[in-house]
Amino acid sequence: MKTSQIKSLLSEGWVQVLFSMTVQGNDSKKVDEAIRSQLNEIEKLGKVVESKISKPELMEESKNWYSQFSEIEIMLDNPDKIFDILLDYMINSVEIIAPDNLKVNSQTYQDRLNDLAIKFRETEKAVLYLSARNKILEKENKK
Numbered sequence: 001m002k003t004s005q006i007k008s009l010l011s012e013g014w015v016q017v018l019f020s021m022t023v024q025g026n027d028s029k030k031v032d033e034a035i036r037s038q039l040n041e042i043e044k045l046g047k048v049v050e051s052k053i054s055k056p057e058l059m060e061e062s063k064n065w066y067s068q069f070s071e072i073e074i075m076l077d078n079p080d081k082i083f084d085i086l087l088d089y090m091i092n093s094v095e096i097i098a099p100d101n102l103k104v105n106s107q108t109y110q111d112r113l114n115d116l117a118i119k120f121r122e123t124e125k126a127v128l129y130l131s132a133r134n135k136i137l138e139k140e141n142k143k
Helices: 003-011 028-043 080-088 106-142
Strands: 015-025 047-053 057-060 065-076 091-098
Touching (some): 003 065, 015 028, 015 080, 080 091
Antiparallel strands (some): 015 091
């Protein structure tokens, strides 16, 4: 996308954002498919400035564990979409390139913070479950 197009969209209230994400797994083809699928879905939410994707990289040979990284710089017509993308995809980081100041609807902000709180609770629940399961396995293993 040309600089003039970016400036035009920014003057209309669009937001320029850079997202980075990583997908990991034990099948390099599935990892590649997953990250490409996510990029394609994100691309539909705005106008892509630039998109980059690495090749799946073998991280741990003994476990056949792969990791793949991508970045997408995108123009979004609504800053609320930043929250949606952050919560729906495996986003590592978010950089709001422009504008310097955003006006976000407080209801959207409240809804996304509640979504984030739910995700925290789900993660906490999973950790507690795995911890309890581990203790049971350790007891059984001692017998």
